[in-house]
Structure formats: C-alpha cells, structure tokens
Amino acid sequence: MTSPSNLANTLADDDRDAMATPFMKRLVRLVRAQDTHGSWDGKSDTDLLADFIVTKEQRRQMPIIGDPDPDVIWRLQIFYTCVGLEIEGHSGLVASSIVTMNPEGFGRVVLTTGRLVVLSKTLRDVHRFGFETLRKLTEAGTKLVDDAVIAIKAYPDVARAP
Amino acid sequence: MTSPSNLANTLADDDRDAMATPFMKRLVRLVRAQDTHGSWDGKSDTDLLADFIVTKEQRRQMPIIGDPDPDVIWRLQIFYTCVGLEIEGHSGLVASSIVTMNPEGFGRVVLTTGRLVVLSKTLRDVHRFGFETLRKLTEAGTKLVDDAVIAIKAYPDVARAP
Numbered sequence: 001m002t003s004p005s006n007l008a009n010t011l012a013d014d015d016r017d018a019m020a021t022p023f024m025k026r027l028v029r030l031v032r033a034q035d036t037h038g039s040w041d042g043k044s045d046t047d048l049l050a051d052f053i054v055t056k057e058q059r060r061q062m063p064i065i066g067d068p069d070p071d072v073i074w075r076l077q078i079f080y081t082c083v084g085l086e087i088e089g090h091s092g093l094v095a096s097s098i099v100t101m102n103p104e105g106f107g108r109v110v111l112t113t114g115r116l117v118v119l120s121k122t123l124r125d126v127h128r129f130g131f132e133t134l135r136k137l138t139e140a141g142t143k144l145v146d147d148a149v150i151a152i153k154a155y156p157d158v159a160r161a162p
Numbered sequence: 163m164t165s166p167s168n169l170a171n172t173l174a175d176d177d178r179d180a181m182a183t184p185f186m187k188r189l190v191r192l193v194r195a196q197d198t199h200g201s202w203d204g205k206s207d208t209d210l211l212a213d214f215i216v217t218k219e220q221r222r223q224m225p226i227i228g229d230p231d232p233d234v235i236w237r238l239q240i241f242y243t244c245v246g247l248e249i250e251g252h253s254g255l256v257a258s259s260i261v262t263m264n265p266e267g268f269g270r271v272v273l274t275t276g277r278l279v280v281l282s283k284t285l286r287d288v289h290r291f292g293f294e295t296l297r298k299l300t301e302a303g304t305k306l307v308d309d310a311v312i313a314i315k316a317y318p319d320v321a322r323a324p
Contacts, residue, residue: 100260100261116278120274155317
C-alpha cells in the first residue's frame with residue numbers, strides 16, 4: 001500500500017518530470033515572454049503554469065455561459081502557439097495556425113505547414129480549457145507535436161509545397 | 163470605334179456569360195437557399211448578386227472603420243462556401259473551411275480536404291469585399307476552385323488522408 005507521504009512524493013516527482021519536457025520548457029518561455037513588466041519574475045515555473053491546470057472539481061464549478069474568459073483564450077492560444085513552435089523546432093518548417101471560437105465555446109484549430117494540415121482539432125468547452133495535471137498538459141502537447149511531425153515525415157513534399 | 167450602344171451590349175453579354183458559369187449558378191442557388199421567407203422570389207439572378215459588385219467608385223466611398231458590416235461578412239462567407247462546394251462537385255471530396263477576421267478587416271481563409279490545404283488566403287479590406295463586375299466575380303471564384311482541384315490532383319493521397 002502507498003502511504004499518503006509516498007503518494008505526495010510520487011505526485012511531486014510526476015510534476016518535476018512533466019516540467020522537464022521540451023514542450024513544457026518552451027511553454028514556460030512563451031509565458032514568461034508575455035510578462036513585459038517582470039511581475040512574474042518571482043514565480044516558479046510550476047506556479048507560472050498553475051492556471052493551465054483545471055481539476056475535475058474545478059471544471060464542475062466553471063460556468064459555461066457567456067463569452068469565454070479572455071485569460072482562458074490567451075492560454076489556449078499560447079498552448080497552440082507552443083505546439084506550432086515545437087513542430088517548427090522538430091521539422092524546420094514554420095507551422096501557421098488558425099483558431100476560431102464562438103461565444104458558446106466551440107471552435108476549431110488548424111495548423112498547417114506548406115500545403116499540409118499537420119493538426120486539425122475541434123474545440124469544445126473552451127470556457128474550461130485546461131488539463132488535470134502538469135503531466136497531462138505536457139502529454140497532450142507533446143502528442144500533438146509528435147503526430148504533426150509524423151505527418152510531415154509521411155508527406156515531406158506537401159509540407160514544403162508553396 | 164465602339165459606339166456607346168455597342169459598349170452597353172458588350173457589357174450585357176459579359177454579364178450574361180458570367181451568370182451562366184457553374185460557379186455563378188451555384189452562388190445564386192446558395193443565396194436563394196438563405197431566402198427562407200421568399201422575399202427575393204421576384205428578384206432576377208443578377209439582382210440577387212448585385213451587392214457582390216463593388217465598383218472602384220463605391221470602394222472609395224466605403225468607410226473602413228468599425229466592425230465590417232454583417233452583410234459583407236455574410237457575402238464573404240457565402241462566396242467561400244460556394245468555392246468549397248464547387249471543389250466538392252469537381253473532386254467528390256468535402257472541403258471544410260475556416261475563416262477568421264478581426265475588426266480591422268484582416269483575416270484568413272483556409273480550405274482543406276483531408277490533410278491537404280487546397281486554399282489559403284489572407285483577407286484584407288473585408289469591409290469592402292466585392293468584385294468590380296459579375297465577370298470578375300465568377301473569374302475569381304472559378305480560379306480558386308480550379309487551383310484547388312489542381313492541388314487535389316497533384317496530391318490525391320493527402321487529399322484523402324484522415
């Protein structure tokens with residue numbers, strides 16, 4: 001059986017591993033780059049990403065009426081920007097993104113390189129955009145990047161077509 | 163030398179030819195499909211598309227401040243819907259479209275089939291969306307469709323990739 005303190009240690013290890021991935025390192029850099037007044041200088045990387053984490057309990061309490069919170073939209077955009085930049089880091093090809101969203105929290109995000117669609121995703125529940133844990137955040141981002149890189153390798157000429 | 167009446171005849175011929183293209187026939191059908199109350203039943207096809215025509219003189223007089231007119235946005239969307247449906251008609255592949263626009267009248271439209279980007283266009287000056295003549299309207303639409311169909315033929319497997 002796992003004792004409570006062992007469980008806490010495991011969670012802390014999990015978070016530390018999650019923060020060490022290339023995706024998360026880039027996400028932290030992107031978020032810090034938006035901090036033009038240095039007001040987050042004292043924050044740890046983990047604290048900086050705190051609002052990306054939405055637990056099941058928090059989700060239940062979040063209203064989905066009215067326009068999505070501008071901060072949520074900002075996080076969603078920075079997440080997909082990070083995916084795009086990681087794709088560029090792996091492939092050397094610029095991924096341009098296009099995101100639509102309606103006030104009901106539905107939308108679509110498409111990332112392309114050349115003539116290739118490297119990511120196409122329907123957005124639902126934008127009001128509650130977030131991930132249960134740091135590990136799930138990095139896993140989700142990394143998977144989108146990996147899938148895009150696989151597509152670019154499968155269709156290299158299309159990914160470079162003007 | 164062309165006499166004024168000959169010139170008028172030539173323009174009328176031009177319009178008639180323009181209205182006879184597959185693109186324009188579909189555009190008319192799309193516009194009529196939006197007329198749920200039958201209030202445009204008495205309008206000729208040419209009259210129905212009148213607002214798609216914006217002469218140079220009219221362009222100069224159109225303000226580009228404030229949000230673009232909802233009617234302009236509606237026409238822009240119906241134009242690209244028509245492009246998408248014509249692409250489907252030629253290729254048998256569904257083209258899904260994604261359009262973004264900011265209040266300054268800039269935006270982007272992307273049409274995809276499968277994993278292929280069949281159309282990617284930066285939108286400028288959305289406030290003044292329109293074409294000088296019916297002929298220019300059908301030429302613009304038909305060219306976008308033709309280019310997309312050429313891309314699908316060049317990359318048939320990508321256009322069908324899930």
